[in-house]
Amino acid sequence: AQSVTQPDIHITVSEGASLELRCNYSYGATPYLFWYVQSPGQGLQLLLKYFSGDTLVQGIKGFEAEFKRSQSSFNLRKPSVHWSDAAEYFCAVKDTSAGGTSYGKLTFGQGTILTVHP
Amino acid sequence: SAVISQKPSRDICQRGTSLTIQCQVDSQVTMMFWYRQQPGQSLTLIATANQGSEATYESGFVIDKFPISRPNLTFSTLTVSNMSPEDSSIYLCSVEKPGVGYEQYFGPGTRLTVT
Numbered sequence: 001a002q003s004v005t006q007p008d009i010h011i012t013v014s015e016g017a018s019l020e021l022r023c024n025y026s027y028g029a030t031p032y033l034f035w036y037v038q039s040p041g042q043g044l045q046l047l048l049k050y051f052s053g054d055t056l057v058q059g060i061k062g063f064e065a066e067f068k069r070s071q072s073s074f075n076l077r078k079p080s081v082h083w084s085d086a087a088e089y090f091c092a093v094k095d096t097s098a099g100g101t102s103y104g105k106l107t108f109g110q111g112t113i114l115t116v117h118p
Numbered sequence: 119s120a121v122i123s124q125k126p127s128r129d130i131c132q133r134g135t136s137l138t139i140q141c142q143v144d145s146q147v148t149m150m151f152w153y154r155q156q157p158g159q160s161l162t163l164i165a166t167a168n169q170g171s172e173a174t175y176e177s178g179f180v181i182d183k184f185p186i187s188r189p190n191l192t193f194s195t196l197t198v199s200n201m202s203p204e205d206s207s208i209y210l211c212s213v214e215k216p217g218v219g220y221e222q223y224f225g226p227g228t229r230l231t232v233t
Contacts, residue, residue, distance in 0.1 A: 090160065090161070094220075102166075104166060106161070110160045
C-alpha cells in the first residue's frame with residue numbers, strides 16, 4: 001500500500017530564510033506526487049505536482065520541489081519565506097493503478113505546520 | 119482548475135442525528151472524492167464517487183454510515199448518519215480534472231462538530 005511520511009510535524013523559520021519541507025513516499029509504481037497547502041480554516045490549495053520528466057518542478061508562490069527516486073523523496077523548497085507562507089503543508093501520492101478500486105486516491109502525509117517569525 | 123463549493127460550511131449537530139453535505143463543481147467532472155480530516159490530523163479518503171456507478175468506500179468506511187449520492191457530473195452529497203462526537207471533523211470533497219496531471223482540486227470543507 002502506498003504511504004507518505006513527513007518527518008517534521010512543526011517547522012519554524014524566520015521571514016526571509018530558506019525553507020525545506022521533507023517528504024518520503026512509498027509506492028510500487030512511478031509515483032504521481034503533489035504538495036498542497038492549507039491555511040487556517042481553508043481548503044487545500046495545490047502548490048505543485050510531479051508526474052514525469054524534469055525532476056525539479058516549479059509551483060505557485062515561489063515554491064519548488066525535487067523528486068529523487070533513489071531516496072523516495074519529494075522535498076519542497078522555497079528560497080525566501082514570507083510571513084504569508086505560514087500554513088500547514090501536505091505531501092501526497094496518488095494511486096494510479098488503472099482499473100483498481102482506489103484509482104485516483106490521494107494518500108497524504110501527516111502534514112508539516114510552518115510558523116514564520118518576523 | 120475547478121471552483122468547488124460546499125454547503126454547509128460548518129454545523130453543530132447533536133449525536134444520533136444525520137447531516138447531508140453538498141458539493142457543487144463549476145464544470146463537469148467524472149471523478150469526485152470525499153475526504154475526512156479529523157482534528158489535528160491529515161486527510162483520509164472516505165470514498166470515490168463516480169457518476170453512474172456506486173460509490174467505492176475505503177477500508178473503515180461503510181455506506182450505511184456515509185451514504186453518498188452522485189446524481190450528475192457536477193454535484194454530489196455525503197451524509198454522515200447517526201452521528202457521534204467521533205465524527206467531528208472537516209469533510210472535504212475533491213474533483214479530478216482530466217488532462218495532463220489529473221490534478222485534484224478541493225472544496226473549502228465542511229466543519230462538523232457533534233455534541
